[in-house]
Amino acid sequence: MISLKKYLDSASDGAAQQGGPDSPREKALANLLALAVAAYRSALREMGACSIDACPALGQGLKKSLGKLEEKLSTDIRSETLEASQTGAQGQLQDWGRRTAAHYRQKTAEVKDLLIVMARTAESVGERDQRCAGQLNEVTSRLQNIASLDDLTQIRASIERSAADLKSSVERMADEGKKAIADLRAEVSSYQVKLEEAEELASRDALTGLRNRFWAEDQIERHIAEGGPLSVAIIDIDDFKRVNDEQGHLVGDELLQQFAAELKSASRSTDVIGRWGGDEFILVLECKAAEAEAQIDRLRAWVCGTYAVQSRNGPLKLKMEASIGLAEYQPGESMKELLARADTAMYERKAASRVPGSVPKR
Numbered sequence: 001m002i003s004l005k006k007y008l009d010s011a012s013d014g015a016a017q018q019g020g021p022d023s024p025r026e027k028a029l030a031n032l033l034a035l036a037v038a039a040y041r042s043a044l045r046e047m048g049a050c051s052i053d054a055c056p057a058l059g060q061g062l063k064k065s066l067g068k069l070e071e072k073l074s075t076d077i078r079s080e081t082l083e084a085s086q087t088g089a090q091g092q093l094q095d096w097g098r099r100t101a102a103h104y105r106q107k108t109a110e111v112k113d114l115l116i117v118m119a120r121t122a123e124s125v126g127e128r129d130q131r132c133a134g135q136l137n138e139v140t141s142r143l144q145n146i147a148s149l150d151d152l153t154q155i156r157a158s159i160e161r162s163a164a165d166l167k168s169s170v171e172r173m174a175d176e177g178k179k180a181i182a183d184l185r186a187e188v189s190s191y192q193v194k195l196e197e198a199e200e201l202a203s204r205d206a207l208t209g210l211r212n213r214f215w216a217e218d219q220i221e222r223h224i225a226e227g228g229p230l231s232v233a234i235i236d237i238d239d240f241k242r243v244n245d246e247q248g249h250l251v252g253d254e255l256l257q258q259f260a261a262e263l264k265s266a267s268r269s270t271d272v273i274g275r276w277g278g279d280e281f282i283l284v285l286e287c288k289a290a291e292a293e294a295q296i297d298r299l300r301a302w303v304c305g306t307y308a309v310q311s312r313n314g315p316l317k318l319k320m321e322a323s324i325g326l327a328e329y330q331p332g333e334s335m336k337e338l339l340a341r342a343d344t345a346m347y348e349r350k351a352a353s354r355v356p357g358s359v360p361k362r
């Protein structure tokens with residue numbers, strides 16, 4: 001990614017120094033850049049596809065995230081876009097790697113525990129069956145010996161004793177069988193809870209604790225399928241890269257965590273708030289644009305302002321602003337089209353905020 005950015009920067013400098021973009025050198029550089037970008041886009045697609053093979057439970061989310069980055073590069077290969085793509089891809093891969101490792105560690109432990117439970121259950125059933133088989137064999141031998149008895153009283157006593165032992169053995173088998181089934185049901189219920197916890201973990205962003213992009217997209221698809229009012233907002237922290245560059249990624253991570261906590265506090269219980277990737281967040285609102293705009297204005301006033309973080313040089317206060325793009329779902333529109341409109345609105349607000357006196361579009 002650094003090389004691609006250098007190509008773009010050198011292309012801009014070269015055009016000014018060597019006769020413009022139509023010179024042979026610039027044409028060759030442009031062709032080389034196009035090939036490099038195409039190779040990078042292909043790598044993003046392949047990484048997404050391979051992630052599903054590596055971890056089906058979590059790979060789809062990474063594939064979608066990398067697909068968004070790849071798609072953006074198909075129409076925009078500016079230096080800023082490539083740099084944002086690099087940061088986004090690194091963040092997505094790191095997050096996916098951590099969650100995948102945790103996912104497989106948990107699954108391995110659960111499978112191991114479940115196998116141990118099954119082995120112990122089988123062992124206890126085997127021991128029970130051996131005890132009951134011994135008792136039944138003893139009863140059978142006693143009944144066979146009745147044939148050699150001549151005294152009717154002894155025959156009757158032997159039969160009564162054998163019947164009582166047989167009844168006791170059958171009842172014990174039934175009781176022990178019920179206990180074994182109850183124990184196994186309890187273990188299965190426990191693993192069901194663990195599975196639900198694992199699914200919950202997989203739907204969360206590791207850094208902020210908010211819902212992740214994959215889960216948010218599922219919610220949008222569900223809302224579209226069910227019908228009803230729906231609006232989506234993309235939230236981007238302004239100049240966040242400067243914080244990472246000047247203060248380091250640990251400060252940047254702490255700022256993201258605080259910002260996410262404020263977003264959650266300012267959101268309503270019916271709103272879905274998630275981390276979209278990097279320094280971008282997504283808000284899914286079950287309402288029309290007018291109500292959504294009022295909520296966005298309230299949210300912007302709440303989350304924008306001064307944040308106190310701990311830097312390597314001590315306590316530090318950073319004033320943070322955010323650009324928010326809002327789009328209301330239109331009938332017949334796909335999720336991709338809805339998100340694209342929200343993303344465009346966010347970039348328009350970001351560009352307008354850099355021009356003094358301008359009024360950002362809604």
